[in-house]
Amino acid sequence: MQRNPQLGPKGELSHLLTIDGLPKDILLQILDTARSFVSVTERDVKKVPLLRGKSVFNLFFEPSTRTRTTFEIAAKRLSADVINLNVATSSQTKGETLLDTVANLAAMNADMFVVRHASSGAPHLIARHMGPEIHVINAGDGRHAHPTQGLLDVYTIRHYKEDFTRLTVAVVGDVLHSRVARSEIHALTTLGVPEVRVIGPRTLIPRDIEKLGVRVFHDMDRGLDGVDVVMMLRLQNERMNGALLPSANEYFRSYGLTPERLAKAKPGALVMHPGPMNRGVEIDSAVADGPQSVILHQVTFGIAVRMAVMAILAGNG
Amino acid sequence: MQRNPQLGPKGELSHLLTIDGLPKDILLQILDTARSFVSVTERDVKKVPLLRGKSVFNLFFEPSTRTRTTFEIAAKRLSADVINLNVATSSQTKGETLLDTVANLAAMNADMFVVRHASSGAPHLIARHMGPEIHVINAGDGRHAHPTQGLLDVYTIRHYKEDFTRLTVAVVGDVLHSRVARSEIHALTTLGVPEVRVIGPRTLIPRDIEKLGVRVFHDMDRGLDGVDVVMMLRLQNERMNGALLPSANEYFRSYGLTPERLAKAKPGALVMHPGPMNRGVEIDSAVADGPQSVILHQVTFGIAVRMAVMAILAGNG
Amino acid sequence: MQRNPQLGPKGELSHLLTIDGLPKDILLQILDTARSFVSVTERDVKKVPLLRGKSVFNLFFEPSTRTRTTFEIAAKRLSADVINLNVATSSQTKGETLLDTVANLAAMNADMFVVRHASSGAPHLIARHMGPEIHVINAGDGRHAHPTQGLLDVYTIRHYKEDFTRLTVAVVGDVLHSRVARSEIHALTTLGVPEVRVIGPRTLIPRDIEKLGVRVFHDMDRGLDGVDVVMMLRLQNERMNGALLPSANEYFRSYGLTPERLAKAKPGALVMHPGPMNRGVEIDSAVADGPQSVILHQVTFGIAVRMAVMAILAGNG
Numbered sequence: 047m048q049r050n051p052q053l054g055p056k057g058e059l060s061h062l063l064t065i066d067g068l069p070k071d072i073l074l075q076i077l078d079t080a081r082s083f084v085s086v087t088e089r090d091v092k093k094v095p096l097l098r099g100k101s102v103f104n105l106f107f108e109p110s111t112r113t114r115t116t117f118e119i120a121a122k123r124l125s126a127d128v129i130n131l132n133v134a135t136s137s138q139t140k141g142e143t144l145l146d147t148v149a150n151l152a153a154m155n156a157d158m159f160v161v162r163h164a165s166s167g168a169p170h171l172i173a174r175h176m177g178p179e180i181h182v183i184n185a186g187d188g189r190h191a192h193p194t195q196g197l198l199d200v201y202t203i204r205h206y207k208e209d210f211t212r213l214t215v216a217v218v219g220d221v222l223h224s225r226v227a228r229s230e231i232h233a234l235t236t237l238g239v240p241e242v243r244v245i246g247p248r249t250l251i252p253r254d255i256e257k258l259g260v261r262v263f264h265d266m267d268r269g270l271d272g273v274d275v276v277m278m279l280r281l282q283n284e285r286m287n288g289a290l291l292p293s294a295n296e297y298f299r300s301y302g303l304t305p306e307r308l309a310k311a312k313p314g315a316l317v318m319h320p321g322p323m324n325r326g327v328e329i330d331s332a333v334a335d336g337p338q339s340v341i342l343h344q345v346t347f348g349i350a351v352r353m354a355v356m357a358i359l360a361g362n363g
Numbered sequence: 364m365q366r367n368p369q370l371g372p373k374g375e376l377s378h379l380l381t382i383d384g385l386p387k388d389i390l391l392q393i394l395d396t397a398r399s400f401v402s403v404t405e406r407d408v409k410k411v412p413l414l415r416g417k418s419v420f421n422l423f424f425e426p427s428t429r430t431r432t433t434f435e436i437a438a439k440r441l442s443a444d445v446i447n448l449n450v451a452t453s454s455q456t457k458g459e460t461l462l463d464t465v466a467n468l469a470a471m472n473a474d475m476f477v478v479r480h481a482s483s484g485a486p487h488l489i490a491r492h493m494g495p496e497i498h499v500i501n502a503g504d505g506r507h508a509h510p511t512q513g514l515l516d517v518y519t520i521r522h523y524k525e526d527f528t529r530l531t532v533a534v535v536g537d538v539l540h541s542r543v544a545r546s547e548i549h550a551l552t553t554l555g556v557p558e559v560r561v562i563g564p565r566t567l568i569p570r571d572i573e574k575l576g577v578r579v580f581h582d583m584d585r586g587l588d589g590v591d592v593v594m595m596l597r598l599q600n601e602r603m604n605g606a607l608l609p610s611a612n613e614y615f616r617s618y619g620l621t622p623e624r625l626a627k628a629k630p631g632a633l634v635m636h637p638g639p640m641n642r643g644v645e646i647d648s649a650v651a652d653g654p655q656s657v658i659l660h661q662v663t664f665g666i667a668v669r670m671a672v673m674a675i676l677a678g679n680g
Numbered sequence: 681m682q683r684n685p686q687l688g689p690k691g692e693l694s695h696l697l698t699i700d701g702l703p704k705d706i707l708l709q710i711l712d713t714a715r716s717f718v719s720v721t722e723r724d725v726k727k728v729p730l731l732r733g734k735s736v737f738n739l740f741f742e743p744s745t746r747t748r749t750t751f752e753i754a755a756k757r758l759s760a761d762v763i764n765l766n767v768a769t770s771s772q773t774k775g776e777t778l779l780d781t782v783a784n785l786a787a788m789n790a791d792m793f794v795v796r797h798a799s800s801g802a803p804h805l806i807a808r809h810m811g812p813e814i815h816v817i818n819a820g821d822g823r824h825a826h827p828t829q830g831l832l833d834v835y836t837i838r839h840y841k842e843d844f845t846r847l848t849v850a851v852v853g854d855v856l857h858s859r860v861a862r863s864e865i866h867a868l869t870t871l872g873v874p875e876v877r878v879i880g881p882r883t884l885i886p887r888d889i890e891k892l893g894v895r896v897f898h899d900m901d902r903g904l905d906g907v908d909v910v911m912m913l914r915l916q917n918e919r920m921n922g923a924l925l926p927s928a929n930e931y932f933r934s935y936g937l938t939p940e941r942l943a944k945a946k947p948g949a950l951v952m953h954p955g956p957m958n959r960g961v962e963i964d965s966a967v968a969d970g971p972q973s974v975i976l977h978q979v980t981f982g983i984a985v986r987m988a989v990m991a992i993l994a995g996n997g
Contacts, residue, residue: 087472091416093444099725101753112467115446119418119471122444127727127756129749142956150746150955153979154753155721321467322459345470404789408733410761429784432763436735436788439761638784639776662787 051170054178058362061173061182062355064191065229070236073200079354080201080347086123087349096357097126100157104130105148106185107163112322113185116194116345117160120352124360126158148172152180158359159183166190181359183352189225194355195320196229198348200237202340203275205347206316211238216269216311217260218245219279219301219328222252222290226320227279231258245269246301249290266301270310278303278319281328294327304330308338316340368487371495375679378490378499379672381508382546387553390517396671397518397664403440404666413674414443417474421447422465423502424480429639430502433511433662434477437669441677443475465489469497475676476500483507498676506542511672512637513546515665517554519657520592522664523633528555533586533628534577535562536596536618536645539569539607543637544596548575562586563618566607583618587627595620595636598645611644621647625655633657685804688812692996695807695816696989698825699863704870707834713988714835714981720757721983730991731760734791738764739782740819741797746956747819750828750979751794754986758994760792782806786814792993793817800824815993817986823859828989829954830863832982834871836974837909839981840950845872850903850945851894852879853913853935853962856886856924860954861913865892879903880935883924900935904944912937912953915962928961938964942972950974 050067054060059072086094102121104114114130121128133147148159158181161169166188173182186192207213215234221227221244234242235258244255245263256262263269270276281297291297308317317329317339325331334341367384371377376389403411419438421431431447438445450464465476475498478486483505490499503509524530532551538544538561548559552575561572562580573579580586587593598614608614625634634646634656642648651658684701688694693706720728736755738748748764755762767781782793792815795803800822807816820826841847849868855861855878865876869892878889879897890896897903904910915931925931942951951963951973959965967973 089416092418092472093416099723099727099757101726101756111448111450115448115468116471118446119444122418122446123416127753129752129756131745131749133745143959146955146957146959149976150979151749153976154750154983155726155980321463323463325460325463342466342470345467346472349471406733409735409789410733428765428767432765432785433788435763436761439735439763440733638780640780642777642780659783659787662784663789666788 051173054362059358060178060362061169062193062359063169063173063182063184065193065196065233066191068233068236073197073233073236075358076197076351076354077201077204079358080197080350083350083353083357084347086353087346092123093125094123095125097121097124097157097360100126100360101155102126102128102158102160102356103151103156104128104160105133105151105162106131107133107161107168109134110162110186113162116348117183117185117352120349121158121356123349124353124356126356144168144171145175149175152176156180158356160185162186164188181362183355183359186225189223191229192225193229194348194352195226196233197355198344198351199226199230199277199318199320200233201347201351202318202344203234203316205343206340207274210234211240213239213274214241214243214272215239215275215277216243216245216273217277217279218266218269218303220250220281221246221255221279222250223282224279228258230277231260235259243269243273247291266307267310270307273311273315275316275318276303276308276311278317278328280320280322281324294324298327302326302328302330303333305332305336308333314338318344321345368490371679376675377495377679378486379510379676380486380490380499380501382510382513382550383508385550385553390514390550390553392675393514393668393671394518394521396675397514397667400667400670400674401664403670404663409440410442411440412442414438414441414474414677417443417677418472419443419445419475419477419673420468420473421445421477422450422468422479423448424450424478424485426451427479427503430479433665434500434502434669437666438673440666441670441673443673461485461488462492466492469493473497475673477502478504480504498679500672500676503542506540508546509542510546511665511669512543513550514672515661515668516543516547516594516635516637517550518664518668519635519661520551520633522660523657524591527551528557530556530591531558531560531589532556532592532594533560533562533590534594534596535583535586535620537567537598538563538572538596539567540599541596545575547594548577552576560586560590564608564614583624584627587624590628590632592633592635593620593625593628595634595645597637597639598641611641615644619643619645619647620650622649622653625650631655635661638662685807688996693992694812694996695803696827696993697803697807697816697818699827699830699867700825702867702870707831707867707870709992710831710985710988711835711838713992714831714984717984717987717991718981720987721980726757727759728757729759731755731758731791731994734760734994735789736760736762736792736794736990737785737790738762738794739767739785739796740765741767741795741802743768744796744820747796750982751817751819751986754983755792755990757983758987758990760990778802778805779809783809786810790814792990794819795821797821815996817989817993820859823857825863826859827863828982828986829860830867831989832978832985833860833864833911833952833954834867835981835985836952836978837868837950839977840974841908844868845874847873847908848875848877848906849873849909849911850877850879850907851911851913852900852903852937854884854915855880855889855913856884857916858913862892864911865894869893877903877907881925881931900941901944904941907945907949909950909952910937910942910945912951912963914954914956915958928958932961936960936962936964937967939966939970942967948972952978955979
């Protein structure tokens with residue numbers, strides 16, 4: 047049996063590369079640890095010394111200010127020293143290989159790399175070449191994975207709904223190009239959610255998605271019927287003028303989440319979105335800012351989840 | 364009566380958006396607090412724990428390295444965690460609204476936003492949408508305001524001249540395009556300065572400026588006669604080749620501050636400039652580097668003033 | 681006798697601008713201090729409070745992410761407040777002079793400037809205009825100097841070979857355009873290395889280099905014969921398609937460090953390279969990743985050396 051590249055010899059979390067294949071006990075360890083950090087972020091002094099004297103490198107091979115910010119603030123609240131590196135504009139252009147660049151940074155006694163890269167698998171490649179004292183967190187690699195986003199979504203559902211085993215969850219929109227949809231489906235299933243639905247146009251739903259055990263709907267009203275959680279996906283602007291979609295207006299007419307559509311879901315169903323939102327495209331402002339929206343709470347919980355992942359990794363050095 | 368948007372329910376400072384309309388007691392609170400921080404910045408360990416565990420976001424929608432640096436160093440000397448965000452190159456381009464961007468950052472349990480924006484009123488808009496636990500500081504919005512610059516100027520005058528009520532202060536140059544001139548006039552008047560003069564060519568002095576209670580001079584020698592303080596304004600390069608001004612040389616001949624011109628002012632009159640200076644355009648090097656120049660002291664006091672504003676806001680959460 | 685601009689009135693280190701002319705006792709002070717910091721960087725909490733409350737400005741007039749990172753991490757491990765400034769895109773473009781820009785930053789009660797500039801001598805110019813409380817470290821100025829790189833190379837040699845007085849050291853490659861080769865030769869000679877060799881094509885070896893007391897070789901096999909240390913220099917990409925060099929392939933054939941060539945050196949000879957490496961141009965991967973390579977250890981020691989320089993300077997305020 048091949049060992050999970052994210053786990054150490056005793057099955058402890060050594061890197062966070064993808065939610066796929068993470069055992070249930072690790073998922074629960076992250077969620078439980080995150081809960082304790084939510085209270086830290088609400089305190090007057092939002093800081094604990096768990097990573098004091100550790101060096102966390104935000105290694106961004108493509109820019110993503112928002113994602114970088116969430117990891118930077120999480121690391122600083124753990125008292126780490128944080129170094130932001132925009133590597134696109136740096137030595138990569140001097141002909142150095144990715145692995146030489148990273149080995150060089152690792153030799154500065156780095157403790158943790160938060161890696162964002164346009165190529166799927168780059169964080170895995172880096173993790174494979176690091177010694178056991180260095181931990182890698184995937185902050186988004188191509189279309190492949192963005193595990194902390196998936197984890198904060200799961201955390202948010204648990205926070206409001208507590209028991210996973212009675213829920214119906216709908217994932218709505220561009221599943222094909224999403225880095226999180228597949229991971230999320232895996233995590234929800236692993237944690238005991240009995241029914242996950244996928245809703246969207248045929249052009250944006252992968253053909254083999256049913257193998258993951260989900261139910262596919264192309265009609266939004268039917269898909270939302272009776273669900274406990276509506277997880278909207280962001281529609282990338284660049285999809286609009288392609289062959290996959292007619293127009294933003296038409297998309298909204300079929301798959302935009304309006305108050306009327308949301309009324310098909312259970313009363314009190316959660317509305318989630320990873321941001322940034324396209325108001326009037328995939329979601330109506332009345333829903334985005336409405337009483338069922340937990341979109342900004344997702345952001346708050348996201349900091350706690352990232353703190354949890356970093357604290358767990360730092361404890362497993 | 365409409366409440367001042369910068370003040371909380373008990374009249375305490377809740378945001379710093381503009382000097383206009385700030386009550387005298389708040390102005391004096393800032394100046395007095397700044398005085399105590401001047402001594403901190405002269406110590407061997409230039410750090411106090413007043414903002415420990417607070418998260419300060421430098422939210423720059425247009426670049427200004429110098430201004431960002433002053434706020435960053437001020438926040439770090441207060442022991443805050445500082446996050447620098449250059450938002451121009453970020454999610455704004457993904458079609459997200461300004462308020463969604465800021466709400467998202469606020470959800471990361473931010474405590475303070477230092478906002479720089481090309482559009483007048485952007486910091487006000489942000490402040491209006493924040494909860495009471497988040498404080499906004501305007502670091503320059505279009506031509507509208509740049510209150511910490513105005514405050515550090517007032518601080519500098521008080522440091523050297525102590526009693527405002529016996530002073531004649533001249534503001535020289537491009538008042539029309541200045542973000543600070545109007546605020547400064549307001550602050551000086553509020554603090555009891557009996558005579559404020561405005562000096563400059565007709566094309567750069569707003570027609571209604573006399574309503575603020577100032578005396579207007581188009582002849583520099585006459586305007587400087589007997590003043591205690593000469594506050595030079597920066598001439599933006601882009602004004603040079605426009606219709607408003609003939610040339611840099613000609614401007615210098617009429618309004619450049621030379622040793623001869625400065626001799627018209629009172630002996631020991633202060634020379635001030637907000638920087639960056641155009642030597643040989645609005646100011647002669649002999650004056651800029653001369654014994655009456657307090658230009659670099661303004662910078663030093665500016666750090667203390669920004670620390671004071673942040674400390675006061677953090678205490679009013 | 682003109683005083684060394686790097687030394688204070690009592691001969692203490694006041695700025696680090698170049699290795700040239702540094703007395704032996706100062707070189708040894710830096711190397712000895714660095715040794716104590718190597719152990720700090722290996723600890724669980726990689727942090728000492730020596731620069732707590734000090735403000736270190738990384739003042740980069742040309743971008744160099746890697747170099748900036750090494751100084752940033754060094755300063756943070758000394759507990760300094762670090763401000764990164766990319767000045768190219770900032771007020772320099774507003775017509776302000778270099779010295780006004782720096783005087784302005786100094787007035788923010790800076791303690792230390794780490795300066796990178798495309799023009800040789802810029803750090804010297806800045807140092808000459810600073811008061812005694814501000815220290816300047818040259819992080820690379822044009823083709824002139826990059827003293828911490830030279831010091832970390834010397835540190836690495838001492839770490840592995842201990843006694844300088846029995847060594848033969850070869851410097852290989854583009855000496856003509858190197859910022860470190862000359863300094864390194866000076867440092868090695870000052871520390872007692874009896875034989876320094878320079879190896880490279882005629883077009884890349886300065887004609888007057890023998891005045892420094894080195895032996896010049898144009899044949900690599902003969903130059904490497906019996907040496908204890910092989911210091912490779914980086915071949916800048918832009919040299920490849922110029923008049924100075926035929927092609928990368930041909931360069932590798934004549935001066936690339938292969939296992940066969942390395943076999944000419946003493947058994948256990950050190951292989952060093954400042955990075956970033958051009959694999960297959962100046963060095964073969966089998967050597968770069970081989971047992972004699974200490975290239976990544978140079979990086980690790982480089983952090984300790986930079987910490988040492990900063991700690992010594994901060995103690996001499």
